[in-house]
Each structure stands twice: as structure tokens, then as C-alpha cells.
Amino acid sequence: MAIVGKKFPSVSIDAMSDMGDDLKINVFEEAVNKNSKVLLFWYPKDFTFVCPTELHAFQAALPEFEKRNTIVIGASCDTNEVHFAWLNTPKDNGGIEGVTYPILADTHRQLSGILDILDQEVNYDEEGNESFSGSNVTFRATYLIDETGKVFHESVNDMPLGRNVKEYLRLIDAYAHVQKHGEVCPANWEEGKEAMNANRTGVAEYLAAN
Numbered sequence: 001m002a003i004v005g006k007k008f009p010s011v012s013i014d015a016m017s018d019m020g021d022d023l024k025i026n027v028f029e030e031a032v033n034k035n036s037k038v039l040l041f042w043y044p045k046d047f048t049f050v051c052p053t054e055l056h057a058f059q060a061a062l063p064e065f066e067k068r069n070t071i072v073i074g075a076s077c078d079t080n081e082v083h084f085a086w087l088n089t090p091k092d093n094g095g096i097e098g099v100t101y102p103i104l105a106d107t108h109r110q111l112s113g114i115l116d117i118l119d120q121e122v123n124y125d126e127e128g129n130e131s132f133s134g135s136n137v138t139f140r141a142t143y144l145i146d147e148t149g150k151v152f153h154e155s156v157n158d159m160p161l162g163r164n165v166k167e168y169l170r171l172i173d174a175y176a177h178v179q180k181h182g183e184v185c186p187a188n189w190e191e192g193k194e195a196m197n198a199n200r201t202g203v204a205e206y207l208a209a210n
Contacts (some may be wrong), residue, residue, distance in 0.1 A: 001116040007149045008038075009114050014105040015073075016083040023102060027111075028149045030071055037070040037175075038145040039168055040104075042117060042138040046078045046086040047094065050162045054140070055096045057165045062101065068172050075104035077112060077137055109136070117141040117156060144171060146179075186210075 003009075008028045015023040031038045041058065043051040058065075058072055065072050076083075083103045089095020106112050120134040140157035152175050157163060174185040183195035186206060196206040 002154065003115070003143075003151050004154050006151060008040075008143065008145045008151050009111060010149075011111050011114065013075075013111050014080055014107070015102045016080040016087070016105060017102050018087055018100045020084050020087075022080055025073065025102060025104060027073060027104075027143075027145065030073070031145045031147055032149045034071065035069075035147050037068065037147060037172060038073060038143075039065060039070055039172075040073045040075060040143045040145065041163070042075045042112065042141040044119075044135070044137040044140070044159050045076060046082050047089075050160065051076075052086075052091075052094055052096050054162050054165075055099050056091065057163075059096075059099045059101070061165045061169065064169055065172075068169070068176065070172055072101040073104060074099075074101060075106060075111075075138075077106050077109060077118075079107050080105045106138075112138050115141065115143075119159070142168065144168065144175070146175065 010026060010028040012024045012026040015025040017023055027038055027040050043054055045051065055074060062072060083105055086096050087099060088097060090097050109118060112118050117138045118136060119139060120132055120136045123131045123133055139159060140161065140163060142155050142163060143151055144153035146152050153171050170190055173191040174189055177183065177185055177195055184198045185195050189195060196202040
């Protein structure tokens, strides 16, 4: 279910801070009340393999997100207790010690179910009996949300595929450029490069120069 261009669901979910505080976070309200952009990234499970590389990568880039007035929030379906245990596990032992942004604990699959990002399928036999298949954890979904709570980017990776954190910085830069200048950003646009006006003259001039 694509929600680009729509408001992000306003749902409060349990979360864990790096200091061990139990929180309730509403991602939509984080964006609107703090007048900030939000990057929400989902990963399948704590204490796994690709996942800690991503959490550390987002942590390493946290100053760059902060420069862009963007709040970073991680999320999975693990409990707060498991999150806290992982936050206290050293990096050289597969842990995420040193991660400082909050992590949602969507244990009841409330938000992930609304977003339809769970690895779960409903099956029916010939008699109409219902059964479920899949791991019931989330794929690697990522959402960029603007200051009004509107989603301006969403993407979903299969579980073995880690994300490129720099691409989300680029997308935030592009969206900020659109917000500020009213121009549109062509393929491979990066901060400092030429954008274009969204009309025939604009695209003709851009293609002629590039």
C-alpha cells in the first residue's frame, strides 16, 4: 500500500531510548509538532546480521541528518527489553552499543500492519480455512516524512539487502530544494547541481545543457 503524498498514520507506538527509557512515539506528531522532517527505517529483527550494519550506518550519519533538521527513528517488531539488551551489546559482538536515536517496538504489529510491510501472507485451503505463512517481521522499509506529516518517499528492500544511507540524505536535500525554490530535481541530482523548472522550456533547457 503506497502512502507517498499522503499523511503518515498518526499512531503512538512503544519505543526505547539509548538510556533505557520506555517511550511512546507518534511519528506523525514528531514531524508536525517539532516542525522537522523524519526518517523512519524498519528492519527485520534485533540480534541479526545485516540489521546492525544499518543501525550503525544511520548513527554515523546522524550529524548530517541533524544538519537537515531531520529526526531519525529506527523500528522493528521486537520488544523494548530486547532493544535495550541489543543497545547494551558491544559493536564487536554484533550489538548496537553507541546508537542514540530511538527505536520503535511495534510488538503488536499495529503500525507495521497499517503500512503493510510485514512478511506475512494469508492462505486458504479448499474448505476456506485460514492459515498464515511468512516470518511476521518487517521488510527493510524506509519513510521520509515532511514537516506537515506528509510522506515524500517510501521504499522497501527485501531482507538480505542493506540500504545506502547517503541516498536518503540526497533525497532530503532534493525535497528541501523543491520546498525552497519550487523547482524539480532531475535524475542523479545532488546538492549544488542544477535543477529545472517543471515545464517544457525547463526540461528542454536542462537536457540541452546536460
